[in-house]
Amino acid sequence: MMLRVIPDQFMAHHPRFAENTEHDYPTPKSLPDSPMPEGPTAAAEPDLLSSNLTNSTDCGEEILLYGDTEKIVIGTVLSIITLMTIAGNSLVIISVCIVKKLRQPSNYLVISLAAADLSVAFAVMPFVIITDLVGGEWLFGKVFCNVFIAMDVMCCTASIMTLCVISVDRYLGITRPLTYPVRQNGKLMAKMVFIVWLLSASITLPPLFGWAKNVTIERVCLISQNFGYTVYSTGVAFYIPLTVMLTMYSQIYKAAKVSAEKHRFMNFPRPQEQEGVYCMDAGVRGHHSSKRSKAVEECATLSKLLRQDRKNISIFKREQKAARTLGIIVGAFSFCWFPFFLMSTARPFICGIQCSCMPLRLERTLLWLGYTNSLINPLIYAFFNRDLRTTFWNLLRCQYRNINRRLSAASMHEALKVTERHEGIL
Numbered sequence: 152m153m154l155r156v157i158p159d160q161f162m163a164h165h166p167r168f169a170e171n172t173e174h175d176y177p178t179p180k181s182l183p184d185s186p187m188p189e190g191p192t193a194a195a196e197p198d199l200l201s202s203n204l205t206n207s208t209d210c211g212e213e214i215l216l217y218g219d220t221e222k223i224v225i226g227t228v229l230s231i232i233t234l235m236t237i238a239g240n241s242l243v244i245i246s247v248c249i250v251k252k253l254r255q256p257s258n259y260l261v262i263s264l265a266a267a268d269l270s271v272a273f274a275v276m277p278f279v280i281i282t283d284l285v286g287g288e289w290l291f292g293k294v295f296c297n298v299f300i301a302m303d304v305m306c307c308t309a310s311i312m313t314l315c316v317i318s319v320d321r322y323l324g325i326t327r328p329l330t331y332p333v334r335q336n337g338k339l340m341a342k343m344v345f346i347v348w349l350l351s352a353s354i355t356l357p358p359l360f361g362w363a364k365n366v367t368i369e370r371v372c373l374i375s376q377n378f379g380y381t382v383y384s385t386g387v388a389f390y391i392p393l394t395v396m397l398t399m400y401s402q403i404y405k406a407a408k409v410s411a412e413k414h415r416f417m418n419f420p421r422p423q424e425q426e427g428v429y430c431m432d433a434g435v436r437g438h439h440s441s442k443r444s445k446a447v448e449e450c451a452t453l454s455k456l457l458r459q460d461r462k463n464i465s466i467f468k469r470e471q472k473a474a475r476t477l478g479i480i481v482g483a484f485s486f487c488w489f490p491f492f493l494m495s496t497a498r499p500f501i502c503g504i505q506c507s508c509m510p511l512r513l514e515r516t517l518l519w520l521g522y523t524n525s526l527i528n529p530l531i532y533a534f535f536n537r538d539l540r541t542t543f544w545n546l547l548r549c550q551y552r553n554i555n556r557r558l559s560a561a562s563m564h565e566a567l568k569v570t571e572r573h574e575g576i577l
Contacts, residue, residue: 215286215511222284229280236272239529240265246542259340260317267310268525274302289372296372300365301355308351308388314484315392316343318399321473325403354384376504389492396481407474476535487524491517
């Protein structure tokens with residue numbers, strides 16, 4: 152979370168702060184020896200110099216003053232994003248909890264992701280909305296600033312790292328279909344979730360225990376701009392997970408591509424095209440024993456190959472779906488967070504460790520673009536998971552009675568359709 156520093160020159164002339172300027176900024180103990188200007192501005196110059204030296208955060212920026220119409224538009228848009236994030240992730244958690252079919256170990260990671268995104272919407276977004284509407288001024292005090300930054304960093308990092316672990320889980324499920332599902336039990340998933348939140352805490356705690364303290368001067372709340380901490384936090388929270396996700400996606404894509412070539416639907420000649428002999432009624436149309444034996448043999452071979460290919464088709468479809476889903480997840484994640492973390496990494500090297508010289512509108516836009524990822528995640532999973540999508544629709548229509556029975560019936564109907572389709576081919 153990064154909030155804007157208010158320039159001292161602006162506060163000195165703004166009617167809201169003009170009366171308290173002398174009291175808000177204590178006089179430093181010593182000033183460098185320099186000739187004092189003479190004339191009517193001599194008394195005002197030391198105050199301005201004192202203010203600049205005390206904060207050391209004057210980057211020549213101005214606070215954003217919105218009109219009433221702008222405040223209404225901005226507040227409405229950001230509130231809609233927050234409410235939709237709360238609704239979407241709440242539906243994910245409720246769906247997994249009440250639907251037996253969804254209570255699988257692999258969905259523990261989905262619950263962890265939804266919990267992290269829900270925490271962002273509840274504990275972070277409302278304070279950011281208020282701060283944005285007042286133009287970037289932090290109104291909640293120094294103590295809560297540290298608490299707020301800790302919540303922001305932990306929840307966002309947990310969301311990002313859970314996406315990373317999900318990509319690894321999908322990769323192992325595709326590349327090791329015989330061994331990994333056996334090991335994919337509740338204990339393993341719980342350990343993964345615990346590791347995710349532990350790593351998130353490792354980024355959150357250092358500023359609270361003396362290393363790389365956050366910037367919490369008056370009306371300013373800014374995450375630590377220490378060079379070492381910036382590299383460490385952005386690397387662990389974003390660049391390493393992004394690298395892992397891209398690697399997993401490329402491997403799944405390659406596996407799906409190889410599978411598509413290996414298990415492509417076989418272009419067998421149609422039975423009726425084989426010298427005019429039909430497999431299903433070979434005994435009726437075959438006038439000679441040699442032709443009848445040949446037809447029966449060809450039918451048996453075709454049936455055996457199709458039955459063998461049935462399993463391969465199932466694996467192929469699963470790989471294709473996993474590659475498509477993970478590709479959209481990685482794409483949405485990169486689009487939402489990469490600009491923000493690129494700016495966060497470069498900022499201390501460009502602006503120094505005590506201020507932010509980035510354009511305020513750019514910072515706020517990139518920050519909310521990153522938060523929007525918490526809204527997109529449940530939509531992606533609902534779109535690609537039929538059971539989750541059906542559960543969402545039933546919950547929104549308040550038709551939650553017998554939802555497990557309806558889902559089981561729908562799954563059985565789908566399985567029967569697939570079986571009938573394969574039997575028709577055979």
